Amino acid sequence: MDTEPTEDETKEETDAVDAVEHDTKAEEAGEEKPKGPRKPNNTDYLAGAMLANGIIWIWMQALSLIGEDVFIVPKGLLTDLSFIIYVFGGYYAASQVCKRADTQHLIVGLKTAGYASVMALVIMLTMISQLNIGIVLSVSISLFAGGVLGGYMFVRKRLQRRRLELEASS
Numbered sequence: 564m565d566t567e568p569t570e571d572e573t574k575e576e577t578d579a580v581d582a583v584e585h586d587t588k589a590e591e592a593g594e595e596k597p598k599g600p601r602k603p604n605n606t607d608y609l610a611g612a613m614l615a616n617g618i619i620w621i622w623m624q625a626l627s628l629i630g631e632d633v634f635i636v637p638k639g640l641l642t643d644l645s646f647i648i649y650v651f652g653g654y655y656a657a658s659q660v661c662k663r664a665d666t667q668h669l670i671v672g673l674k675t676a677g678y679a680s681v682m683a684l685v686i687m688l689t690m691i692s693q694l695n696i697g698i699v700l701s702v703s704i705s706l707f708a709g710g711v712l713g714g715y716m717f718v719r720k721r722l723q724r725r726r727l728e729l730e731a732s733s
Contacts, residue, residue, distance in 0.1 A: 615652040
């Protein structure tokens, strides 16, 4: 007597066929399953660069919209605050890209800062008619400092998490 397969059996067969088809399609396309630690790709680095430059651009636009006459705060303090925001932009972007990596977080932070510095230069070339080398250097150095800080803090957080796991398991 032939019995109809149950719904669960049919679903298992369909899932198995889909898995085999997906594996053969991946092999035909020449794709390999990732082996080893995850690494960010160029899209991740560009996204980090856009994030860092977005923070910087919003700060610059806020400064230009308010105007110099409204400020009661000394210009030196605003300059220092600008450096802090530039470093924060590099830090935040690097820490976000480091979430995509399993190893070499400081290298990932430096690459993110490099991409962000090149993108900042391109943005400044299109926005500022007379580009000042001091602005370019200050933004680049701040982004690199933020990138190193972001990578370092991510490594530190990861080591602290592992230490807590070891203490909990023993």
